[in-house]
Amino acid sequence: MSRGRERPMVALARAQRPNVLFGYDGTEENDPALRWATEEARLRGLDLVICHCWHWPYPPSHVDRDVQAIIQRAGENLLEQGAGRARDLGAPGEVQTVLRRGPVPEALERESGDAELIVIGSHERDQLSDGSTAMQLPARSHRPVVAVRGAGAKRGPVVAGVDGSPGSGAALGFAMEEAVLRDCDLHVVYGAWEPGAVPDSELSLFTDKEKLFRVRAVMLEEAVQPWRERYPKVPVRISALLERPREALLKAAADADLLVVGDRGTGGVDPLLLGATSSTMLHHAPCTVAIVPQP
Structure with missing residues (x-):
């Protein structure tokens, strides 16, 4: 069990990549994962990179630049909200934001070259589909993937x-x-x-x-x-x-x-x-x- 709530940053016995990458969707269910990612960055002394992937709701052949600009602007606003939330939670160093077009697993994998690890949200147990990001990303990723489940840490082992x-x-x-x-x-x-x-x-x-x-x-x-x-x-x-x-x-x-x-x-x-x-x-x-x- 934990031996105290105060957890000062500890130096690991190896060099790390410069950031923790977090997949953000702005939902209330995603907030525990944002908390975990922020804490992970704080404990490791790394920057936090928040990535949001936007989805084009029409067939690929359909082109509408005005609608695309609106969707992208909504994504940028969402990222600003997420970055502010991360800073409020005590994110150290720089909080960077990245807006990418989905699918989410492919986009996060492409962004993970400088990431020590990737943090994503996960549905509760027995509710996870095989097509979800939490199932697809770990199968293709070259970095550790942390799928955060539940409302918060239990302070267990x-x-x-x-x-x-x-x-x-x-x-x-x-x-x-x-x-x-x-x-x-x-x-x-x-x-x-x-x-x-x-x-x-x-x-x-x-x-x-x-x-x-x-x-x-x-x-x-x-x-x-x-x-x-x-x-x-x-x-x-x-x-x-x-x-x-x-x-x-x-x-x-x-x-x-x-x-x-x-x-x-x-x-x-x-x-x-x-x-x-x-x-x-x-x-x-x-x-x-x-x-x-x-x-």
């Missing part, structure tokens, strides 16, 4: 899902940094019962549960140890569980402030799609979810 894949290693690093910045505990979870996602040479482990647990517990400890050494003040709890990854992570996320997973696990084969576990977390996790791409 950061939970990281680990499975031995390169993506989960990157997710663990991102989760540790978030725990450092937010001054909270880190809970690293390995749901090890996933026989369909391991090479044939490891299938025999699933005939001996005690051996499977020992092997996975050692692997988990080895994955976490370098991060413990880099940030020794962060309380870290590790859990190797003989459960399916999605079940283990959803249980751990029940009291979490943030759940961090890789974009594709050991079973991910299609580079254009999210892994099954990360998709399930976006759909069903009760807290904010960060999807971290493979390095």
Whole structure:
């Protein structure tokens, strides 16, 4: 749990890109994500870039410059409103605004070259469609995407899902940094019962549960140890569980402030799609979810 509400900016043990990119639509439901993005920029000491994407409501062949100018001006006004709100919330440094024509996932990906991470809003769990930005953007992004869910932080731990894949290693690093910045505990979870996602040479482990647990517990400890050494003040709890990854992570996320997973696990084969576990977390996790791409 958090050890205090005052969270001074902490220097991370690496260089960062210059900004946090936020996808803004001006709705009341988008405000928790704006709060998160502003706080993220403050904690990391980065600029905040607010991007709004406007939508042309007519067929592409229909040209009306006057209507387009009105839509664009409405977008500019909306961005001014969002920037003012971010400043009121304590955004550090410069708040930049960017107006782009949609679709939103493509526009945010194009704008993310200088972004340390991208923050977007998300519908509540079990209400997320496969065509939503929260589902499409993490599948194509080269930067971590934080899909903010709910009215605000619970002041709980950061939970990281680990499975031995390169993506989960990157997710663990991102989760540790978030725990450092937010001054909270880190809970690293390995749901090890996933026989369909391991090479044939490891299938025999699933005939001996005690051996499977020992092997996975050692692997988990080895994955976490370098991060413990880099940030020794962060309380870290590790859990190797003989459960399916999605079940283990959803249980751990029940009291979490943030759940961090890789974009594709050991079973991910299609580079254009999210892994099954990360998709399930976006759909069903009760807290904010960060999807971290493979390095």
